[in-house]
Amino acid sequence: xxxxxxxxxxxxxxxxxxxxxxxxxxxxxxxxxxxxxxxxxxxxxxxxxxxxxxxxxxxxxxxxxxxxxxxxxxxxxxxxxxxxxxxxxxxxxxxxxxxxxxxxxxxxxxxxxxxxxxxxxxxxxxxxxxxxxxxxxxxxxxxxxxxxxxxxxxxxxxxxxxxxxxxxxxxxxxxxxxxxxxxxxxxxxxxxxxxxxxxxxxxxxxxxxxxxxxxx
Amino acid sequence: xxxxxxxxxxxxxxxxxxxxxxxxxxxxxxxxxxxxxxxxxxxxxxxxxxxxxxxxxxxxxxxxxxxxxxxxxxxxxxxxxxxxxxxxxxxxxxxxxxxxxxxxxxxxxxxxxxxxxxxxxxxxxxxxxxxxxxxxxxxxxxxxxxxxxxxxxxxxxxxxxxxxxxxxxxxxxxxxxxxxxxxxxxxxxxxxxxxxxxxxxxxxxxxxxxxxxxxxxxxxxxxxxxxxxxxxxxxxxxxxxxxxxxxxxxxxxxxxxxxxxxxxxxxxxxxxxxxxxxxxxxxxxxxxxxxxxxxxxxxxxxxxxxx
Numbered sequence: 001x002x003x004x005x006x007x008x009x010x011x012x013x014x015x016x017x018x019x020x021x022x023x024x025x026x027x028x029x030x031x032x033x034x035x036x037x038x039x040x041x042x043x044x045x046x047x048x049x050x051x052x053x054x055x056x057x058x059x060x061x062x063x064x065x066x067x068x069x070x071x072x073x074x075x076x077x078x079x080x081x082x083x084x085x086x087x088x089x090x091x092x093x094x095x096x097x098x099x100x101x102x103x104x105x106x107x108x109x110x111x112x113x114x115x116x117x118x119x120x121x122x123x124x125x126x127x128x129x130x131x132x133x134x135x136x137x138x139x140x141x142x143x144x145x146x147x148x149x150x151x152x153x154x155x156x157x158x159x160x161x162x163x164x165x166x167x168x169x170x171x172x173x174x175x176x177x178x179x180x181x182x183x184x185x186x187x188x189x190x191x192x193x194x195x196x197x198x199x200x201x202x203x204x205x206x207x208x209x210x211x212x213x214x215x216x
Numbered sequence: 217x218x219x220x221x222x223x224x225x226x227x228x229x230x231x232x233x234x235x236x237x238x239x240x241x242x243x244x245x246x247x248x249x250x251x252x253x254x255x256x257x258x259x260x261x262x263x264x265x266x267x268x269x270x271x272x273x274x275x276x277x278x279x280x281x282x283x284x285x286x287x288x289x290x291x292x293x294x295x296x297x298x299x300x301x302x303x304x305x306x307x308x309x310x311x312x313x314x315x316x317x318x319x320x321x322x323x324x325x326x327x328x329x330x331x332x333x334x335x336x337x338x339x340x341x342x343x344x345x346x347x348x349x350x351x352x353x354x355x356x357x358x359x360x361x362x363x364x365x366x367x368x369x370x371x372x373x374x375x376x377x378x379x380x381x382x383x384x385x386x387x388x389x390x391x392x393x394x395x396x397x398x399x400x401x402x403x404x405x406x407x408x409x410x411x412x413x414x415x416x417x418x419x420x421x422x423x424x425x426x427x428x429x430x431x432x433x434x435x436x437x438x439x440x441x442x443x444x445x446x447x448x449x450x451x452x453x454x455x456x457x458x459x460x461x462x463x464x465x466x467x468x469x470x471x472x473x474x475x476x477x478x479x480x481x482x483x484x485x486x487x488x489x490x491x492x493x494x495x496x497x498x499x500x501x502x503x504x505x506x507x508x509x510x511x512x513x514x515x516x517x518x519x520x521x522x523x
Contacts, residue, residue: 003519003521005520072519073482073506074506074508074514074515074519075515075519076519209508
């Protein structure tokens with residue numbers, strides 16, 4: 001016999017993994033748009049971001065309802081708490097994707113800019129998102145260490161790029177400044193996405209072990 | 217633009233590429249990270265989950281307790297320490313031995329025909345199963361409240377509370393009056409019955425009757441209060457009053473409660489013991505038992521996956 005709580009948990013899981021897929025696609029689309037100077041995707045990215053925000057509220061409501069109706073404990077309770085956290089994380093991914101495309105819209109066109117640092121970091125960040133979502137899907141906390149390692153690399157790249165940007169931002173060349181500002185902003189958004197990918201890892205660890213991770 | 221182009225030193229880039237490549241391969245599990253974030257989780261997990269709960273200076277220490285009914289083993293060597301001024305909940309499916317354990321604690325088990333027990337139950341420094349221990353004196357130190365309220369049917373509210381005192385030879389009417397007053401107050405019943413003390417105990421509602429039984433137990437000034445599913449026959453409002461009462465009572469005595477209501481155990485108890493088929497499966501702080509149980513069996517039971 002299926003527990004009534006399991007029906008609710010299945011529904012929450014389904015929304016969470018829908019959000020995960022949508023968040024990954026949205027971030028990926030924003031990065032590709034930046035790379036290709038394709039600002040026409042802005043509306044699609046905005047809609048995806050808005051949908052993620054809406055789904056976050058839906059997960060929240062559903063989780064509160066499950067707690068109120070079934071008073072879950074142990075793994076069930078930890079999973080529900082984590083789903084609320086994860087829905088926020090996925091919603092933030094959507095928001096950062098929208099921020100990236102907005103940078104392109106405001107400062108673009110940016111076809112003359114060197115985008116290699118953003119492309120390098122985005123490759124890493126997308127991989128972190130993918131690993132985090134896989135760990136969540138498989139409830140496998142053996143790959144979390146890799147995500148934390150990658151986050152350190154992203155931080156290192158971000159600090160280095162920021163230092164270097166600050167040295168050249170005084171130039172009078174308008175084109176250079178647009179490139180530098182857009183790169184700095186997008187690297188910041190990517191750095192935040194990598195932090196949120198770690199929150200996915202933290203949630204997987206919490207679901208599996210019950211141990212909370214230190215806030216980064 | 218060249219500045220940003222060269223923003224990554226080749227050594228860092230190589231490392232990134234190496235990590236990216238590395239993560240594509242199925243990771244070998246549990247490799248410690250350089251900064252030790254994940255290993256520290258694991259170390260904490262192991263420390264918390266593998267440690268046995270030790271209670272300093274327990275009020276009651278149950279050691280290797282076995283109990284039989286007609287030769288059938290009902291308790292299979294229970295070890296459990298009960299902390300003073302705390303509520304300890306015993307949970308588990310029907311027939312797991314919760315009530316038997318409770319009845320062993322105040323030696324009511326002895327009264328059942330063909331029932332025997334072996335082991336130690338240390339109350340402070342006294343082994344209550346020592347041959348020299350007097351069961352009557354032991355029962356006096358432990359009050360008991362049962363599933364169904366059982367006030368003495370022919371007695372008034374006042375006499376229900378005073379009965380134990382009178383049976384124990386107390387004749388000072390003023391003293392009895394004071395104790396009855398204090399006991400009814402202690403059971404959160406005084407305000408509801410102070411003008412009806414001469415009415416029969418059974419004229420009260422179910423919840424009030426149960427609190428009358430608690431008052432009756434409190435009148436003997438017990439050190440431990442044993443409660444065997446004290447709210448299972450009560451409505452939610454009456455149940456919540458008993459639960460609030462437990463929280464007050466533990467300031468002055470130690471409470472052990474048997475309950476089938478897991479949410480009640482989670483709400484009222486400081487420690488929870490999960491029993492199954494006569495064994496103590498897991499014992500720990502209630503917060504831990506309900507959020508991070510160590511044992512799979514506990515997890516399955518409290519999550520409603522069997523019962």
